Amino acid sequence: MVGDVVEFSGTLVTARDKAHQKLIQIYRNGEKPPFDLRDGAVIHCGPIAVRRDSGWEVVSAGPTTSYRMEEYTFDLVRDTGLRLIIGKGGMGRKTAEACRRYKAVYCVFTGGASLVAAQSVKSVENVFWLQELGMPEAVWVFKVEGFGPLVVTIDSEGNNLTEEVVEKAKRRV
Template sequence: MVRTVSLRTPLTTEDVLSLKAGDIVSISGSMVTGRDRVHKFLVEQRPPKEDIPFDLAGTILYHCGPLMKKGQEGYSAVSAGPTTSMRVEMYEADVIGRYKIKGVMGKGGMGERTRQALKENACVYFHAIGGAAVYLADRIKKTLGVWRLEEFGPTEAMWCFEVEDFPAIVTMDVHGNDMHKGIEDLSAQRFLELIRK
């Protein structure tokens, strides 16, 4: 039986320890976005925590370059699904350790270094549904702020969103379980059988 877990950010170590790969979660609270440029900047420039207008400790870092629209009351997300997480693999372990985030969310899973960092820092990886961008944008209730908009542009900037019942699947947990790796190992066996035919 698949269990659904309600989560509210900021996440605690206890929250993270209780999650297992395969859990379907429903997230409420605030989360921040960050993709290629934010990760490169955080690791190369190492900005102190006080330079970032949002408290990253306990938050979820969402790999997402949203499609934003500027209206009279500021920016809102039109379409906001996940981007491929593997592109920031070389940075993520450092970002998790330094900024104490408790959840990383994207699509497709991540590599060995991040898997280790999740264990060492009590953090978890959520897979959000790739391409379900309108469905997910409807779960973003408010844009709370943005960082580095001028420099990085709306796709690459760090946005802070308030979300309600945002769905995702835990695919890499703090205990070292990794659904992506499991599927990849299985398909690798079938692949070998198929190319030997």
């Protein structure tokens, strides 16, 4: 339900603008990406990670502005079976319709709290397209624990907290 505050634990996949574009093209070509998003979770995030002897250490994992992904989100949710999208700021009607139709939710993580977000990343399971897209645009697969707090901003019924706030503000002006 919109307004609920939740945390997420499990597999969390990063995807920014270029990753969204690449994923949409892959699905349009009838192909599948090298990772599975079915029933999964994506965060609009360009992490900063450092390679250590033991693997990758994520030092920053804050969300980026999600509305930039609005034009891709409906297709991505439809094509992948994605269930959770985490980002920053509001998203629009296409995303709300995707959430309603395919029973997904969009949650907001506080902007400017990238160090807090990084502390929830327990491991990097994989990274895809690092050479091609660069570190912030690559697709990172994290294991996270207690990632949040997250505010449900679009629920699986298509209710959109951001649009509700805008409408209330318009009525008051």
